[in-house]
Amino acid sequence: xxxxxxxxxxxxxxxxxxxxxxxxxxxxxxxxxxxxxxxxxxxxxxxxxxxxxxxxxxxxxxxxxxxxxxxxxxxxxxxxxxxxxxxxxxxxxxxxxxxxxxxxxxxxxxxxxxxxxxxxxxxxxxxxxxxxxxxxxxxxxxxxxxxxxxxxxxxxxxxxxxxxxxxxxxxxxxxxxxxxxxxxxxxxxxxxxxxxxxxxxxxxxxxxxxxxxxxxxxxxxxxxxxxxxxxxxxxxxxxxxxxxxxxxxxxxxxxxxxxxxxxxxxxxxxxxxxxxxxxxxxxxxxxxxxxxxxxxxxxxxxxxxxxxxxxxxxxxxxxx
Amino acid sequence: xxxxxxxxxxxxxxxxxxxxxxxxxxxxxxxxxxxxxxxxxxxxxxxxxxxxxxxxxxxxxxxxxxxxxxxxxxxxxxxxxxxxxxxxxxxxxxxxxxxxxxxxxxxxxxxxxxxxxxxxxxxxxxxxxxxxxxxxxxxxxxxxxxxxxxxxxxxxxxxxxxxxxxxxxxxxxxxxxxxxxxxxxxxxxxxxxxxxxxxxxxxxxxxxxxxxxxxxxxxxxxxxxxxxxxxxxxxxxxxxxxxxxxxxxxxxxxxxxxxxxxxxxxxxxxxxxxxxxxxxxxxxxxxxxxxxxxxxxxxxxxxxxxxxxxxxxxxxxxxxxxxxxxxxxxxxxxxxxxxxxxxxxxxxxxxxxxxxxxxxxxxxxxxxxxxxxxxxxxxxxxxxxxxxxxxxxxxxxxxxxxxxxxxxxxxxxxxxxxxxxxxxxxxxxxxxxxxxxxxxxxxxxxxxxxxxxxxxxxxxxxxxxxxxxxxxxxxxxxxxxxxxxxxxxxxxxxxxxxxxxxxxxxxxxxxxxxxxxxxxxxxxxxxxxxxxxxxxxxxxxxxxxxxxxxxxxxxxxxxxxxxx
Numbered sequence: 001x002x003x004x005x006x007x008x009x010x011x012x013x014x015x016x017x018x019x020x021x022x023x024x025x026x027x028x029x030x031x032x033x034x035x036x037x038x039x040x041x042x043x044x045x046x047x048x049x050x051x052x053x054x055x056x057x058x059x060x061x062x063x064x065x066x067x068x069x070x071x072x073x074x075x076x077x078x079x080x081x082x083x084x085x086x087x088x089x090x091x092x093x094x095x096x097x098x099x100x101x102x103x104x105x106x107x108x109x110x111x112x113x114x115x116x117x118x119x120x121x122x123x124x125x126x127x128x129x130x131x132x133x134x135x136x137x138x139x140x141x142x143x144x145x146x147x148x149x150x151x152x153x154x155x156x157x158x159x160x161x162x163x164x165x166x167x168x169x170x171x172x173x174x175x176x177x178x179x180x181x182x183x184x185x186x187x188x189x190x191x192x193x194x195x196x197x198x199x200x201x202x203x204x205x206x207x208x209x210x211x212x213x214x215x216x217x218x219x220x221x222x223x224x225x226x227x228x229x230x231x232x233x234x235x236x237x238x239x240x241x242x243x244x245x246x247x248x249x250x251x252x253x254x255x256x257x258x259x260x261x262x263x264x265x266x267x268x269x270x271x272x273x274x275x276x277x278x279x280x281x282x283x284x285x286x287x288x289x290x291x292x293x294x295x296x297x298x299x300x301x302x303x304x305x306x307x308x309x310x311x312x313x314x315x316x317x318x319x320x
Numbered sequence: 321x322x323x324x325x326x327x328x329x330x331x332x333x334x335x336x337x338x339x340x341x342x343x344x345x346x347x348x349x350x351x352x353x354x355x356x357x358x359x360x361x362x363x364x365x366x367x368x369x370x371x372x373x374x375x376x377x378x379x380x381x382x383x384x385x386x387x388x389x390x391x392x393x394x395x396x397x398x399x400x401x402x403x404x405x406x407x408x409x410x411x412x413x414x415x416x417x418x419x420x421x422x423x424x425x426x427x428x429x430x431x432x433x434x435x436x437x438x439x440x441x442x443x444x445x446x447x448x449x450x451x452x453x454x455x456x457x458x459x460x461x462x463x464x465x466x467x468x469x470x471x472x473x474x475x476x477x478x479x480x481x482x483x484x485x486x487x488x489x490x491x492x493x494x495x496x497x498x499x500x501x502x503x504x505x506x507x508x509x510x511x512x513x514x515x516x517x518x519x520x521x522x523x524x525x526x527x528x529x530x531x532x533x534x535x536x537x538x539x540x541x542x543x544x545x546x547x548x549x550x551x552x553x554x555x556x557x558x559x560x561x562x563x564x565x566x567x568x569x570x571x572x573x574x575x576x577x578x579x580x581x582x583x584x585x586x587x588x589x590x591x592x593x594x595x596x597x598x599x600x601x602x603x604x605x606x607x608x609x610x611x612x613x614x615x616x617x618x619x620x621x622x623x624x625x626x627x628x629x630x631x632x633x634x635x636x637x638x639x640x641x642x643x644x645x646x647x648x649x650x651x652x653x654x655x656x657x658x659x660x661x662x663x664x665x666x667x668x669x670x671x672x673x674x675x676x677x678x679x680x681x682x683x684x685x686x687x688x689x690x691x692x693x694x695x696x697x698x699x700x701x702x703x704x705x706x707x708x709x710x711x712x713x714x715x716x717x718x719x720x721x722x723x724x725x726x727x728x729x730x731x732x733x734x735x736x737x738x739x740x741x742x743x744x745x746x747x748x749x750x751x752x753x754x755x756x757x758x759x760x761x762x763x764x765x766x767x768x769x770x771x772x773x774x775x776x777x778x779x780x781x782x783x784x785x786x787x788x789x790x791x792x793x794x795x796x797x798x799x800x801x802x803x804x805x806x807x808x809x810x811x812x813x814x815x816x817x818x819x820x821x822x823x824x825x826x827x828x829x830x831x832x833x834x835x836x837x838x839x840x841x842x843x844x845x846x847x848x849x850x851x852x853x854x855x856x857x858x859x860x861x862x863x864x865x866x867x868x869x870x871x872x873x874x875x876x877x878x879x880x881x882x883x884x
Contacts, residue, residue, distance in 0.1 A: 054443050056590050066843040071654040073589045075847065077447050088444045090362070092369040097362075104358035105448035149444070 003066045005030045005157050005188035006051065010060035013046050013212075020046040021057070022212035028188045028205075030156065033179060035203035035220075036192035037311055043212040044192045045085060048161050051190065052082035064157050078106075081150035085161040087142050088149075089134045096121075096130045099148055106153035120148040123178065140171035147178065158182060160191045164198050176202050200307040210315045223310045241283065242273045243290070244299035252295050259286075273303075358450065359458020363432065364465050373466065376424045377473065380416060384474050387412040395484070404486020407549040413477050414495060414545055420470045421503040422538040423531070429463040430510035430530055434523045437514070452587040456511055456580055463507040467500055487549075490556050495545050502541055505572060506534060508579035515586035516752060567612050574605045591652035595644070595674035599682060602640055606686060609633060614697050621705070626694050627718050627800060634725040637687040638758070641729065644679025645737040646754020649832060651675055656838035670833055677829020680737050684730050684822065691722045714802050721800040724811060727818035728792040734821035736761050741828065765790040786810050 004027035013021040021043040028034045036044045049055040051062050053073040061068050067075040090098060099120060103113045121127040124144040129137065137145065143163060150158060160179070164172050172195075179202055183189055193199050199206060200220055207217040216223065245252050253267040256274055261282075265274040276283065287300050353361075367373050391412050395405030436442035445455060478496065481487055513526050548554060555561045578601045585594035613629040651659075651674060660669035671682045698715070736758045743749055743757075769791035776787060784798050786807045795814070798806050826833075849856055 053447055053589065067847075068841070070591050071652070071657075071841070072844060073591070074449070075844070078449060080447070082444075082447055084440065084443070086440050088439070088441045090366060090441060092366045093362070097365055101358055101362040101365075102444075102448065104361065105445060105450050107449045109354045153449075 002029075004028060004063075005065055006034075006190055007063040008047065008051070008060070009062065011047060011050060011057045011062055012059040013043070013050060013055065014058045019212045021050070023060070024209070024212070024214045025060075026207055026214060026217050028190060030188050031183055031186045032204045033183045033189045033191060033202055035199035035206035036190060036209065037196060037199060037206055037307075038192075038209035039315060042209040044209055045161055046212075047209075048082075048159050048190065048192065049084075052080060052084075052159055053077055054082075078153070079155055080157045080159065081153070081155035083146050083150040083158070083160045083163055085165065087146055089142065089145070091135065092133075094131050094133050095126055095137070095145055098134055098145065099152055102149045103152050108153060116152055116154065120152050123151075123181075124148040125174070139166050140168060143167060143171070143175070147175075151182070156187055158187055158189045158191075160189065162192055162194065164193050164195055172198060196307045196311055206307065208311060208314045215314045216310075220307055223307070239276050239278070239283070240273065240303045241276050242271055242299070242301060242303055243297060244271050245290075246270065246296040246298060248295055252290070255290075255293065255295070357454055357458040357461055359445070359455055360461035360465070363458060363462030367428065367432070367462050367466060368469070370428075372424075372428060376420050377470065380420050380470060381473060383416045384413065384477055387416055388477055388480075404484070406481050406484035406487030409484060410478065410481040410487055410492065410495065411546060411549050413474055413481065414499070415542065417470060417474050417478075417496075418499060418538055418542060421467055421499055422506060422541065423534045425463050425466050425470070425503055426506040426510040426534060427527065427530065428466065429459055429507040430514045430527060432462070433459055433511055433514035434527070437518045438520060438523065446587070452584040452592075453580065455587060456583045459511050460504070460507055460580075464504060467503055471496065471500065491548065491554055494554055495548070499541065499545075501572060502537065505576060505579075506537060508576055508583070509533075512579050512583045512586075515583050570608055570612075571605075574601065574608055577601050578605065591654040593652075593655040593658065593674055595647055595679065596672045599644070599672045602686070605636075606633070606690060609636075610690065610693055613694070617697065617701060621701075623698055623702075623714065623718065626698050627721065630691065630694055630718075630722050630725065633687060633690045634729060637683050637690075638729055638733070639755070641680065641683030641687075641733045642736060642755045642758035643751045644683055645676050645733055646740060646749070646751035647674055647676050647679050649676040649741070649829075651832065651835050653838050656835060657840050659835060659837040661837045673832065673835065675829070675832040675835075676737060676741070677825065677832040680733055680825055681829060683733060684726075687729055688726055691726055694722065695719060717800055717802050720806070720811065721796060724796055724799050724814055727811075727814045728796070730818040731814070731821045732758065732761055732765065732792070734818075734825045737825060738821075738828075762792065765792055766794075769794075786813075789813055 006028040008024050008026055011021055011024045012019070024043070024047055026034075036048070038044050046055065047062075050057050051064065051069060053069050053076055056070055061070055063069065064076040065079050067079070069076050090101075093101070096117065099117055100113070103116055108116050118127075121130060124147055126141065126144055126148060129141060134142070134145065143166075147160070147163065150160070163179075164175055167175060176198065179189060179191065183204075191199070191203065203220060205217060205219045206223065208215045243252065247270065249267050249270045249272055252272050253265050256262050256272065257265050261277040262274050265272065276286065278286070283302065287297065290297050290300070387409075391405075391409045395403065395408050433442070436445070446452075450458075478492060482489060482492055510530055513530055514523075516526060517523060578598065581598045581601050585592075585598060588594055609629065609632070613625060616629075617623070617625045655674055659673060660666050671678050671685065698718070702715075736754065739757055739761075740749060740754050743753075769788045773785060773787045777785070784794060784805060786809055788794050788798075789810055795806070795810065799811075
């Protein structure tokens with residue numbers, strides 16, 4: 001049976017008058033990395049905590065591998081690894097003792113536990129720091145340790161709340177590699193971050209949350225694609241295109257201005273920007289005509305929007 | 321030894337027999353270690369390295385050595401051959417050991433759990449496969465290990481006191497044994513307290529309350545020990561001494577069970593059934609209480625025993641009733657999966673279901689049951705002794721006292737529950753709020769009655785009047801006194817109000833009483849079949865009147881939930 005590994009079904013969570021999560025629904029299949037984006041106070045952590053069985057929804061339900069987080073938390077917990085936005089480490093223990101404790105707590109015994117510890121140590125690159133007290137670890141190493149703790153029992157679902165916060169660029173790249181590697185093993189991963197470029201490269205799909213409401217979901221490419229035809233001014237059905245030609249920018253500008261369906265032509269040296277009412281086939285035909293008209297075209301692209309553009313476009317910057 | 325160091329080689333053989341034996345022993349210990357509660361392992365690793373433990377341990381050793389030198393100088397005078405120095409030395413070591421055991425260890429247990437709840441590590445533990453009960457017992461296990469370390473460190477000194485005159489081995493074991501048991505009970509209590517709140521402010525307040533409670537317990541126990549060591553001896557040759565120890569031990573164990581279940585209940589997931597097991601523990605306590613009451617009454621042939629036990633039972637059910645009626649009236653779908661559904665099962669088991677209404681009825685009927693059993697045995701014993709029970713000394717008073725105690729319990733608990741139900745429309749209130757409401761009601765009952773009497777009669781008339789209707793303390797005292805003058809209208813009004821309040825509460829509890837079992841989701845059954853195929857048999861059918869109908873989809877085919 002092909003059931004989603006994570007499913008939120010009309011989840012609401014109210015704290016008094018505050019609607020922290022307001023009717024949020026989405027699904028994540030196995031092997032997918034789903035990015036959760038939203039400003040502070042949008043309800044990301046609250047909904048992640050509900051999935052991690054640390055909170056209960058006011059209405060609605062969430063499911064992990066088909067089990068309700070409200071009614072079958074024990075079964076959910078066996079399948080789930082959660083990395084919160086705090087370290088949650090103990091004083092007076094070293095890395096091995098820390099991971100060993102959580103391995104025991106997840107019911108791993110004997111060889112199974114030793115194997116799991118070794119795998120996690122290798123995967124997170126902590127094997128050289130096994131006997132080092134946790135208080136002596138750097139931020140990046142603590143993040144690795146916490147990721148190791150979340151995956152010690154080989155869960156099929158990982159929920160990572162701001163895992164890249166405070167990491168240096170190298171550590172971030174390594175974290176990204178680790179998460180992609182986990183997804184390729186078939187794990188469903190829900191990850192939140194403020195660093196949108198990180199999610200851009202890491203996630204298969206993203207969901208944008210604001211004021212507890214899920215405003216948009218989809219793959220990063222689809223979202224960017226969905227917004228490529230939206231110029232800042234003029235007809236929203238038109239595509240914003242930029243072209244770079246060698247030394248003939250002004251000529252191209254005049255050539256374009258005389259053609260049907262083209263407007264808002266702006267020449268900036270070798271770069272010409274314009275809006276064009278046409279689909280991808282029409283764009284390809286226009287490029288062919290430009291080449292046949294002997295313009296030395298070196299770049300021709302519909303201006304795609306970054307995830308940050310999408311985020312800024314979809315959200316209103318309202319916090320609660 | 322860290323887990324990474326563990327080797328699992330099967331082929332390793334010792335060169336000689338002793339080597340083989342050691343190897344086998346190590347393997348056995350390793351296997352036992354694998355099965356140890358993870359919280360215990362973690363806590364011991366942490367606790368024995370913690371600064372507080374090191375400081376307390378060092379101080380205990382310093383004071384132990386200091387007392388050894390000072391005490392020896394004090395008691396080992398030229399009169400050592402005829403002066404009993406044992407009690408003095410043991411008393412000193414007792415005080416040195418009592419401070420860490422009765423104050424420090426329970427307080428460390430409190431801070432261990434409260435600290436974890438505060439810094440978020442508890443959340444990470446709570447989403448593992450560990451049950452709430454494992455967490456509680458793990459914390460307690462760590463406290464016991466610390467007690468063992470502390471006691472072991474002083475054991476040579478204590479053994480030394482036995483070599484002196486004036487002390488026997490039973491006294492030494494009795495004093496130390498009960499000190500450790502008290503420390504364990506206080507640790508249970510502390511862990512229970514730590515589950516009450518996550519707010520730092522509350523935790524600081526609770527820790528102050530705990531320190532005061534530990535000091536009071538410490539002083540009380542110390543006075544018993546001093547009294548025993550210096551001014552008397554343990555009557556070990558009498559049967560009563562051992563019977564009394566057995567009684568205290570049984571009640572002690574039942575309270576340990578209750579505290580464990582209560583703490584585990586507070587830590588468990590909100591949709592879990594937190595209450596049924598606690599109610600079973602309460603029934604066990606009630607049965608123990610009744611059993612000991614009857615045994616004591618038969619032994620002493622004194623009907624006054626019933627009055628003392630009934631008073632204690634009334635107080636017990638008042639506290640427990642306040643806590644139980646403070647439960648949420650909403651029954652989670654998860655809890656509904658395990659509700660009894662046969663006729664007899666529902667008749668008996670409904671009152672053990674979680675919920676405010678069932679909690680109220682459970683407390684009230686349990687106390688009523690206690691009173692009826694008490695009355696039955698008082699009559700039986702009187703008849704056995706050839707006494708006309710209806711004319712036996714003070715029987716009417718005892719019956720009136722017990723009846724009025726039940727009526728007051730029913731009324732106050734019921735009103736408290738109604739107030740809580742009303743307040744819950746506006747605020748989220750827990751069982752602590754329920755207890756608070758009950759205390760306020762009981763105090764108001766006394767104050768308002770006293771004020772009414774002062775307003776109506778002035779300060780001149782200090783006699784009991786019908787205006788003291790709400791004053792449960794004075795009314796009960798008056799009822800138990802054979803010279804008491806209780807106006808006839810007072811019991812009538814009290815019983816009538818109890819009836820009305822009980823009726824209203826039962827009506828409001830109908831949704832809880834009528835709750836039926838909810839079918840277990842297919843996904844859960846699917847996994848259960850994968851994990852435990854042996855539990856799913858083809859032919860079903862109730863094995864006894866308490867079993868459920870094996871109707872498909874009713875959830876009856878599901879065995880009891882593995883997570884309890």
